[in-house]
Amino acid sequence: MHPAQAKLSEHALLKNYLLDRAYDEMFAGPDDLHPHYEPLFERFSSLPADELQRRKHSAELSFLNQGITFTVYGREDGGAEHIFPYDLVPRIITAAEWATVERGLTQRITALNLFLRDIYNEGRILKDGVVPRETVYSCKHFRRQMVGLQVPRNVYVSICGTDLIRMENGEFVVLEDNLRVPSGVSYMLTNRRVMKRIFPQLFRNYNVRPIEQYTQLLLGALRSLAPEGRPEPNIVLLSPGVFNSAYFEHTYLARQMGIELVEGRDLVTHDNVIYMRTTGGLRRVDVIYRRVDDDFIDPMAFRGDSILGVAGLFNAYRAGNVTLANAFGTGVADDKAIYAYVPDIIKYYLGEEPILQNVKTYLLTDPKSRRHVLQNLDKLVVKAVGESGGYGMLIGPHSTAAQREEFAQKIEADPRNYIAQPTISFSRAPCLIGDNLEARHVDLRPYILYGDKVTIVPGGLTRVALKQGSLVVNSSQGGGSKDTWVLSQ
Numbered sequence: 001m002h003p004a005q006a007k008l009s010e011h012a013l014l015k016n017y018l019l020d021r022a023y024d025e026m027f028a029g030p031d032d033l034h035p036h037y038e039p040l041f042e043r044f045s046s047l048p049a050d051e052l053q054r055r056k057h058s059a060e061l062s063f064l065n066q067g068i069t070f071t072v073y074g075r076e077d078g079g080a081e082h083i084f085p086y087d088l089v090p091r092i093i094t095a096a097e098w099a100t101v102e103r104g105l106t107q108r109i110t111a112l113n114l115f116l117r118d119i120y121n122e123g124r125i126l127k128d129g130v131v132p133r134e135t136v137y138s139c140k141h142f143r144r145q146m147v148g149l150q151v152p153r154n155v156y157v158s159i160c161g162t163d164l165i166r167m168e169n170g171e172f173v174v175l176e177d178n179l180r181v182p183s184g185v186s187y188m189l190t191n192r193r194v195m196k197r198i199f200p201q202l203f204r205n206y207n208v209r210p211i212e213q214y215t216q217l218l219l220g221a222l223r224s225l226a227p228e229g230r231p232e233p234n235i236v237l238l239s240p241g242v243f244n245s246a247y248f249e250h251t252y253l254a255r256q257m258g259i260e261l262v263e264g265r266d267l268v269t270h271d272n273v274i275y276m277r278t279t280g281g282l283r284r285v286d287v288i289y290r291r292v293d294d295d296f297i298d299p300m301a302f303r304g305d306s307i308l309g310v311a312g313l314f315n316a317y318r319a320g321n322v323t324l325a326n327a328f329g330t331g332v333a334d335d336k337a338i339y340a341y342v343p344d345i346i347k348y349y350l351g352e353e354p355i356l357q358n359v360k361t362y363l364l365t366d367p368k369s370r371r372h373v374l375q376n377l378d379k380l381v382v383k384a385v386g387e388s389g390g391y392g393m394l395i396g397p398h399s400t401a402a403q404r405e406e407f408a409q410k411i412e413a414d415p416r417n418y419i420a421q422p423t424i425s426f427s428r429a430p431c432l433i434g435d436n437l438e439a440r441h442v443d444l445r446p447y448i449l450y451g452d453k454v455t456i457v458p459g460g461l462t463r464v465a466l467k468q469g470s471l472v473v474n475s476s477q478g479g480g481s482k483d484t485w486v487l488s489q
Helices: 035-048 049-064 097-120 133-136 187-199 200-206 216-223 246-255 314-317 328-334 342-350 367-375 401-413
Strands: 027-029 070-072 082-083 091-093 160-166 172-178 234-240 261-264 266-268 273-278 281-284 287-290 324-325 380-383 393-395 417-420 428-433 436-445 447-450 453-457 461-464 479-484 483-485
Touching: 035 091, 049 187, 091 097, 091 436, 097 160, 097 172, 097 328, 097 342, 133 172, 172 328, 172 436, 187 246, 187 461, 187 479, 200 216, 216 234, 216 246, 216 287, 216 483, 234 246, 246 261, 266 314, 273 314, 328 342, 328 447, 328 483, 367 401, 393 401, 401 417, 428 461, 453 479
Parallel strands: 091 483, 234 261, 234 287, 287 324
Antiparallel strands: 070 082, 160 172, 160 436, 160 447, 266 273, 273 281, 380 393, 380 417, 428 436, 436 461, 447 453, 461 479
């Protein structure tokens, strides 16, 4: 045992650190640190409490000065902007652990792209009964307008953020896929910049793999999708506008890539070609990195009351004159009911066993599963299939009888709209809470890019359930984030 670990459980910094059945990212046992966390603990324990607080304040000030905020709607403050809560203690992942994650995510996005191409064209997987037709066609994100349409290079999902959790045995599993307009990557990048400034020597000593190349890799993936005959494509980022909760991210990514940030009113369609209004006149647009959902992106094709999109955009897309990342209709593959079939989807298209497993999922359209779930609502997590951000969810062990009764009625009324999963005590990592280190539940959202090839920057956004005992990591529900260090060796 390392000398510093002899009375580790009695260390002042750890007086409130509790271990439970969840996998602990820092501790292998009560007085036994995982080797890759030893230098980090030694560094943090060598600093006085006031110095740790000074560095924490410096990080928060940096976020404030950079405008790194998010908006939570429906609050008493009327949806004011808040600093994204940031924890000073990095989450560390070994090279071997990351290698497995990287292979598993590459396999998964490859299979999901094949699935999307298939269901909008030949429909082989539906004919073979691997995924039920009614599950696909009843998905609110399935777009009949995409049937038979050829997508450039057959890439439906160019940008993906897949949420992973670590189980009690230490294995990473997939909690959900985000294949429409995944957010949060700007926080991953700014967390890293702040961490390198706050703990420069510790960062260097750890030999952490870089992530700063993400925006250039994203730009390369977008360029690879340009329509034929457009060797120097004009790429724009389409945002819903300044009132969107992720507007900081939109401005940040556009600036980092050196592309124009536009809103629907900045674009116009003429003869099935998209143009951007500029002071020098109209300029053709070839690739749109869109951060606007399908429903709102073209009032002629989808919601007629939308003022966020561009009239005629879908026709220009169908004509092959502009490419979107991600394609229309990709949300069908991150429907939480479709999620249950992803292991079978991987086997069907790739002939391989899934490298990263799913969480056990009950489909409530099945009468037997539905009865089981309704009898055990106090033990399970129920999720609405099309919601995100921690909304439309019941966490059984933390719910009231009235809440369970409400969800039981919702399930009975519309079983297709819900799935259920066991309540998982996913891994916990050390966080600086006051002057002490305490364990909090964390997940991980790596970002996968699919252009000419699949690219994943090493790490991702580690989200933290900062409220003691909470299992909800979403910022809209009181969660925060921390830097994720993937080691080179």
